[in-house]
Amino acid sequence: MTQRILFTGGSGKAGRHVMPWLKRHGYKILNFDRKPSEHADIPTLLGDIADPGQVFNAMTSHFGFEGYDAGHPPAPVDAVVHFAAIPRVLLQPDNETFRVNVMGTYHIVEAAMKLGIRKVIVASSETTYGVCFAEGEKDFHAFPLEENYDSDPMDSYGLSKLLNEKTARAFADRFRSDIYALRIGNVVEPHDYVRFPQFLAEPMMRKRNAWNQAIRQGLEIMK
Numbered sequence: 001m002t003q004r005i006l007f008t009g010g011s012g013k014a015g016r017h018v019m020p021w022l023k024r025h026g027y028k029i030l031n032f033d034r035k036p037s038e039h040a041d042i043p044t045l046l047g048d049i050a051d052p053g054q055v056f057n058a059m060t061s062h063f064g065f066e067g068y069d070a071g072h073p074p075a076p077v078d079a080v081v082h083f084a085a086i087p088r089v090l091l092q093p094d095n096e097t098f099r100v101n102v103m104g105t106y107h108i109v110e111a112a113m114k115l116g117i118r119k120v121i122v123a124s125s126e127t128t129y130g131v132c133f134a135e136g137e138k139d140f141h142a143f144p145l146e147e148n149y150d151s152d153p154m155d156s157y158g159l160s161k162l163l164n165e166k167t168a169r170a171f172a173d174r175f176r177s178d179i180y181a182l183r184i185g186n187v188v189e190p191h192d193y194v195r196f197p198q199f200l201a202e203p204m205m206r207k208r209n210a211w212n213q214a215i216r217q218g219l220e221i222m223k
Helices: 015-024 052-059 065-070 094-114 156-175 190-201 203-209
Strands: 004-008 028-033 044-046 079-082 119-125 178-184
Touching (some): 004 052, 028 052, 094 119, 156 178, 190 203
Parallel strands (some): 079 119
């Protein structure tokens, strides 16, 4: 049977590349976002991760009208990929960025666990290291970055992502489930690849991003 994935934030900068990758690998995808996807072959359920009722309903929704032919309500999805968030600072007030990102992730992970969904991917960020949106010049404690690096962001976005990792760990321990937080780098889409030579010529341009970029990545989360 085809496995069903709820993908939050699939209309965003990273999600719009990952969703079709998952679809090509045989998964059935439902996008949960505040705006429709550009991919007409992937259904979108419009909603808000900051509303726990909407999150619960998204995880137990038909993916399309054909679902009604089965003669019974849909079961919870098989997995959740959670990319939805206010994607950086200076888009909304800091407290709103913190509220949506932290509570939205809490609602997603809590609903998944209590519905019996045991595979969840959470998009974290390079900003947890505390340099990307730091006030003024701030150096990394050590380089290269390793798993025991002391993450100490001072901004609302990086702090929200760090707390989301803690949320994921707490629920993973409590429910003995597979929850993974990926510290995704600065997403550079194909139309911006022309900037790479400049990054190589002026490496300090990329210091705040730890000299990395995530380019059109896919996640194979189910084996």
